[in-house]
Amino acid sequence: MQLYNLKHPNQQVSFRQATLQSIGRDSGLFFPSILPRFDDIDSLLSMSFVDRSSAILQHLLGDEFGHDTIDDMVRNAFTFPVPVVPVEDNICTLELFHGPTLAFKDFGARFMAQVMSHLIERGDHNGPLTILSATSGDTGAAVAHAFHNVPNIQVVVLYPKGKISSLQEKLFCTLGGNIHTIAVESDFDTCQDLVKQCFADAELVRRYGLNSANSINISRLIAQTTYYFEATAQLRGKEVVISVPSGNFGNLTAGLIAQSLGAPIKAFIASTNINDTVPRYLATGDWRVNLTQATMSNAMDVSAPNNWPRIEALFARHQKAPNVELRYNAVTEAETTEAMLQLKNAGYISEPHGAVAYASLKKLLLQGEHGVFLGTAHPAKFKDSVEATLQQSIRLPAELEAVANRKVLSSTISANKRELENQLAIYVAD
Numbered sequence: 114m115q116l117y118n119l120k121h122p123n124q125q126v127s128f129r130q131a132t133l134q135s136i137g138r139d140s141g142l143f144f145p146s147i148l149p150r151f152d153d154i155d156s157l158l159s160m161s162f163v164d165r166s167s168a169i170l171q172h173l174l175g176d177e178f179g180h181d182t183i184d185d186m187v188r189n190a191f192t193f194p195v196p197v198v199p200v201e202d203n204i205c206t207l208e209l210f211h212g213p214t215l216a217f218k219d220f221g222a223r224f225m226a227q228v229m230s231h232l233i234e235r236g237d238h239n240g241p242l243t244i245l246s247a248t249s250g251d252t253g254a255a256v257a258h259a260f261h262n263v264p265n266i267q268v269v270v271l272y273p274k275g276k277i278s279s280l281q282e283k284l285f286c287t288l289g290g291n292i293h294t295i296a297v298e299s300d301f302d303t304c305q306d307l308v309k310q311c312f313a314d315a316e317l318v319r320r321y322g323l324n325s326a327n328s329i330n331i332s333r334l335i336a337q338t339t340y341y342f343e344a345t346a347q348l349r350g351k352e353v354v355i356s357v358p359s360g361n362f363g364n365l366t367a368g369l370i371a372q373s374l375g376a377p378i379k380a381f382i383a384s385t386n387i388n389d390t391v392p393r394y395l396a397t398g399d400w401r402v403n404l405t406q407a408t409m410s411n412a413m414d415v416s417a418p419n420n421w422p423r424i425e426a427l428f429a430r431h432q433k434a435p436n437v438e439l440r441y442n443a444v445t446e447a448e449t450t451e452a453m454l455q456l457k458n459a460g461y462i463s464e465p466h467g468a469v470a471y472a473s474l475k476k477l478l479l480q481g482e483h484g485v486f487l488g489t490a491h492p493a494k495f496k497d498s499v500e501a502t503l504q505q506s507i508r509l510p511a512e513l514e515a516v517a518n519r520k521v522l523s524s525t526i527s528a529n530k531r532e533l534e535n536q537l538a539i540y541v542a543d
Contacts, residue, residue: 114174116143116331119422128177132228132332133238135325136312143331144423145173151375158346163191165346166339169374170224173335182231190223195340197347197485200461204474207344207355208488214284215491215512217364218255220340221333226259228332229324233265241322241541244268245311247304248285248327249360250277250412251490256326257285257292267540268326269293271304271533274525277411278495280513287519293540294521299528300405302417305361310530317534321541328363328420337367342376344485351483354440356382356474358466358489360413362391362420369427379482382440384473386410389443391421395436409449409465409498412490442473453502462503463488464495 116131118124120141126134131143151157151172157165167187171180178186193211200206212219232238242265246256253270260268270285274296286294297304308325311317328334345353355378357365365383372378385392386408394400405416428435444452452468452475463471470486478484492499493507500507509517526532 114177115146117146118142119144119426128174128331128335129232129237132225132330133232133324135323135330140309140313142329142419142423144426145331145370148370148373150373154375154377157375158342158349162195162339162343162346163188165342166191169339169342170335172374178231186224186227186231190227190336191220191339193219195343197344198461198488200456200459200471203478203482204471204484204486205348206461206463206467206471206486206488207340209340210488210491212255213512214251214254214258215494215510216251216255217337217340217487217489218251219259221328221336222252222255222259222326224336225326225330225332226263229266230263238322242266243321243323243537243541244326245271245308245323245537246326247271247301247308248277249273249301249414250281251494252327253294254281254285257288257294260326261288261292262290267291267293269295269537269540271295271297271307273300273304274298276300276407276414278497280494280496280517282521282523283516283519284494284513286521286523287516289522293536294523295533295536296523296525297528298525300407301414302405303528305415305417305419307528307530307533311533317537321537328361328366334363334367334370337364338371338374338376341368341371341378345377348483348485352379352481353377354380354382354474354478354482354484356384356470356477356484356486358410358413358470358487359383359385359391360388360415360418362418362424364487364489366420366423366427369424373427373431380438380440382442382470382473382477384441384470385443386413386449386469387443387445388414388416390416391418392441392443395439395441398436408446409495410469412466413469440473440477442476444469444472448472450502453499457503462492462499462507464490464492464499466490
């Protein structure tokens, strides 16, 4: 698989190089040069989820890894179900929260950990390897659990202090070992900017072997394409429209890649909360980043989404305009609350992110279409807000019950690169 740097197209790398390097020159994102469509989609959709996922990833990466290696990676990573659950006559949800950290990011993080572990074992990387990522909630837990106790890899996760749920924090800030977590006294966009500053520092990258497990890293996005095929496999024969709750826009990017590969998806809805940079841009053509606002759907509190250049590049390749091809909508806090209550009345309990996607789907779904909204996290991960909104208690699943009373091990820093460098020196030295 050949990829190129969106900022410097002459910088071309293999999937192996893109995974280990994570980001290109001048912080440019890597993107596949070719996305070859499948010839026989019907046969592909007839497979089981794991077999199909293996076939998809072999189709993309087969020139870099053997058949058995990819198959082993997939079977080790995707060890949990991906159900489509009916909600209304023409609306269902794709539940992506049945992995070990109860969020969709388990798919990408666990596959990426398999890839990196394999590359280290076969000697493709020398010296220290330090995963440095920012999280608005779910990425941190997925990455921490996927890489916990993986030999020769240190993991450093930044998150905005006081701006993720308590249970989200407990899920990844209590592991210890090779997992190091830092609460930054700012918002997610600032955490992400600190990570970008570190990757722009060539000496820092060399010294610590920095790599990213955010959706900046293409290995995560490639893995996430698989569940879009699963949705269409379970809804064969229907005109499928998928509403994606969007913050950093990695999930939507993966869906659009799946569509390019041949997944029979009629349309996507880019659904944001009030941090609505992309919907405003699609409506007006004016890219204006406002100050990030805290919301119930905190994992989507992103005003400068990293992955948008990949989406624009994909549409440009197909000579299409995103403001024409994409449906889009921004959902207010009041609308999020109302959507959660509507879902409860329909017999389904959702957390705020899924409710945002549902609200947009209800608004933009056309007659004759079958809508799917992505359930990106278990409702118990947002226990306080769900219980307050729905006026009912939410039982903690075993994964959260196990960490609820553990001590948070995070360090706290201000939004300062020098302070972050000091923490890196401590962690990697250990």
